[in-house]
Amino acid sequence: MDLLREKNEMQEWSRAMKRAGKRVALVPTMGSLHAGHLSLVQRAKQLADVVGDLNKLQPFCVDVVFNPHDLYVRDANQSGTRLLESTTKSLQQAPNETIDDKRELNLKRQEGGHGHETWVRVEKLELPLCGRSRPGFFRGVATVVTKLFHIIEPDVALFERKDYQQWRVICRMVRDLDFAIEIIGCDLQREEDGLAMSSRNVYLSSAERLQALLVKQEITSASGRVDYIEMSEQESLRPLQFVDCLAVLCVAAWFGRVRLIDNIELEPSQPQ
Numbered sequence: 483m484d485l486l487r488e489k490n491e492m493q494e495w496s497r498a499m500k501r502a503g504k505r506v507a508l509v510p511t512m513g514s515l516h517a518g519h520l521s522l523v524q525r526a527k528q529l530a531d532v533v534g535d536l537n538k539l540q541p542f543c544v545d546v547v548f549n550p551h552d553l554y555v556r557d558a559n560q561s562g563t564r565l566l567e568s569t570t571k572s573l574q575q576a577p578n579e580t581i582d583d584k585r586e587l588n589l590k591r592q593e594g595g596h597g598h599e600t601w602v603r604v605e606k607l608e609l610p611l612c613g614r615s616r617p618g619f620f621r622g623v624a625t626v627v628t629k630l631f632h633i634i635e636p637d638v639a640l641f642e643r644k645d646y647q648q649w650r651v652i653c654r655m656v657r658d659l660d661f662a663i664e665i666i667g668c669d670l671q672r673e674e675d676g677l678a679m680s681s682r683n684v685y686l687s688s689a690e691r692l693q694a695l696l697v698k699q700e701i702t703s704a705s706g707r708v709d710y711i712e713m714s715e716q717e718s719l720r721p722l723q724f725v726d727c728l729a730v731l732c733v734a735a736w737f738g739r740v741r742l743i744d745n746i747e748l749e750p751s752q753p754q
Contacts (some may be wrong), residue, residue: 496634507636507639507640508630521642521668586661601624604655607650611647612647612709612743620647627652638664643668643747645743646732646745647719647732650717653667668747676695684746693737711733712733714730714732716728728749729748729750732745
């Protein structure tokens with residue numbers, strides 16, 4: 483297992499793979515890997531079997547981003563070092579990957595005291611759903627992912643559709659900015675009891691977990707503090723009153739101090 487800590491190391495590694503006729507798959511994460519993340523890694527391996535040279539396997543990269551400016555909210559008590567150690571341990575069961583430790587990637591203070599001034603925005607898709615209660619969040623997502631794409635130069639990148647709005651934002655950004663990258667949206671993975679897999683689940687008390695299960699089992703009866711429940715068209719995320727096209731029902735709710743999201747994709751019923 484290779485661990486790369488510098489951006490130039492990652493670029494050199496990726497370009498060397500391309501010169502060797504191999505493709506690179508990227509699985510972006512924030513560390514604290516769970517089985518849902520590992521399913522993305524396994525899917526990456528399926529996509530990265532034989533391309534060009536039948537005797538060579540495609541490499542793939544698991545990226546770990548630690549954000550010092552909280553573009554993503556993570557546990558303040560979980561240090562970057564411990565997250566990286568946990569990620570490395572989880573991935574030991576899936577050998578041949580490269581971990582790209584981007585601890586200083588995002589919004590790093592530049593020499594001379596100048597902060598980060600350049601942002602990528604997907605202006606309409608960032609506004610509804612989670613964007614209403616987390617203004618600026620998807621601006622950070624789009625900027626960070628753009629930086630990763632430029633540094634790693636993957637041929638394919640895999641995202642779980644649990645973060646449905648994030649996935650759609652990235653798909654639109656890739657389309658609009660002509661990134662030559664295939665974006666794969668993978669199925670949401672659930673725990674045995676039906677709860678959507680999330681790194682935040684470990685912070686739920688037993689009582690909060692039982693409440694959170696209602697998001698999947700009976701979405702309208704969830705006893706958490708609901709942020710939103712909204713039905714939208716899948717690609718544009720425009721609000722819908724009726725399921726007359728491919729739709730997605732998205733929910734976000736607070737259980738104690740833990741904010742969880744979930745979604746169910748819907749299809750219009752066929753006329754009898």
